[in-house]
Amino acid sequence: MLVDSHCHLDFPDFAEELDAVVERARRNGVGRMLTICTHLTRFDRVLAVAERFADVYCTVGIHPHEAGSEPAAEVERLVELSRHPKVVGFGETGLDYFYDKSPRERQRASFRTHIAAARATGLPVVVHTRDADDDTAAILAEEMEKGAFTGLIHCFSSGPELAAKSISLGLYVSLSGILTFKKAEALQQTVRGLPLDRLLVETDCPYLAPVPFRGKRNEPAYVGHTAAKLAELQGVDAAAVAAATTANFHRLFAKVPG
Numbered sequence: 239m240l241v242d243s244h245c246h247l248d249f250p251d252f253a254e255e256l257d258a259v260v261e262r263a264r265r266n267g268v269g270r271m272l273t274i275c276t277h278l279t280r281f282d283r284v285l286a287v288a289e290r291f292a293d294v295y296c297t298v299g300i301h302p303h304e305a306g307s308e309p310a311a312e313v314e315r316l317v318e319l320s321r322h323p324k325v326v327g328f329g330e331t332g333l334d335y336f337y338d339k340s341p342r343e344r345q346r347a348s349f350r351t352h353i354a355a356a357r358a359t360g361l362p363v364v365v366h367t368r369d370a371d372d373d374t375a376a377i378l379a380e381e382m383e384k385g386a387f388t389g390l391i392h393c394f395s396s397g398p399e400l401a402a403k404s405i406s407l408g409l410y411v412s413l414s415g416i417l418t419f420k421k422a423e424a425l426q427q428t429v430r431g432l433p434l435d436r437l438l439v440e441t442d443c444p445y446l447a448p449v450p451f452r453g454k455r456n457e458p459a460y461v462g463h464t465a466a467k468l469a470e471l472q473g474v475d476a477a478a479v480a481a482a483t484t485a486n487f488h489r490l491f492a493k494v495p496g
C-alpha cells in the first residue's frame with residue numbers, strides 16, 4: 239500500500255470525475271489520500287471531500303500564496319476545526335518567496351500561527367517552502383524552542399541543509415513528482431542521503447505529474463512513480479519504500495486509522 243500524503247482533490251480540475259480519480263488511486267494501491275486545505279474560506283469543500291471517501295483525510299489551513307488575501311488564521315479557530323475526526327493536520331502553510339503572492343511578513347505570521355496550532359494539538363503541520371530555505375529553517379528552529387511540534391516539509395525541492403535541519407528537528411520530508419524529473423539531479427543527490435524512516439511521498443496533484451505523465455494533470459494514482467524513483471535512489475526495492483513511507487505517514491499523522 240502507498241499513501242498520497244499531499245493532494246488537492248477539492249480543486250476544480252477533479253470536479254467532473256472525483257469518484258473515478260479516487261477509484262483509480264485505489265486500483266493503483268493508494269490506500270490513503272490526504273487532501274490539503276489552501277483557503278480557510280474553502281475549508282468546507284475540502285472537508286466535504288474527506289467526508290465523502292473513507293480513505294481520504296484532510297488538513298485545515300491557509301497556503302502562503304493566500305496569506306495576504308484570506309482573513310488571518312487564528313490559533314483557536316484552527317484548533318477548533320481540527321477536532322473533526324477527518325482533520326488530521328494543519329496547512330499547507332510556510333513561505334513562498336519565489337512567487338511572492340503575499341507579503342512576506344504575512345506569510346511568516348501565518349506560518350507561526352499554524353505551528354502554534356500544531357503545538358497545541360499534537361497534530362502535524364504541512365510546510366510549503368520555496369526560495370525561502372533560510373527563513374523556513376530559522377522559523378522552524380525558533381518555534382521548536384518555544385515547544386515541540388511535529389510536521390513535514392512537503393514537495394521537498396530545497397537543498398541538503400534544509401533537509402538536514404528539518405530532520406534534526408524531528409520533522410519529515412515528503413517527495414513529489416519533481417524527484418522523477420531529468421533535471422532534478424541535485425534533489426536526487428540530496429534524497430540519496432536522507433534516512434528512509436523520515437520520508438513520505440505525495441503527488442501535490444493536480445500539479446507536478448511524475449514522469450511519464452509530466453505536463454499532464456496529476457492525480458493520486460500516479461504516486462507510485464515517485465515511490466519507484468525513491469526506491470532506485472535509496473537502493474531498496476519498491477516494497478520497502480511502500481512499507482516505509484506508509485509507516486512514516488501513520489507515525490506522523492497518527493490520527494489517521496492504520
Ligand SMILES: [Zn+2]
Pocket residue numbers: 330366367392393
Ligand atoms: Zn505546496
Ligand SMILES: [Zn+2]
Pocket residue numbers: 244246274330442
Ligand atoms: Zn499543495
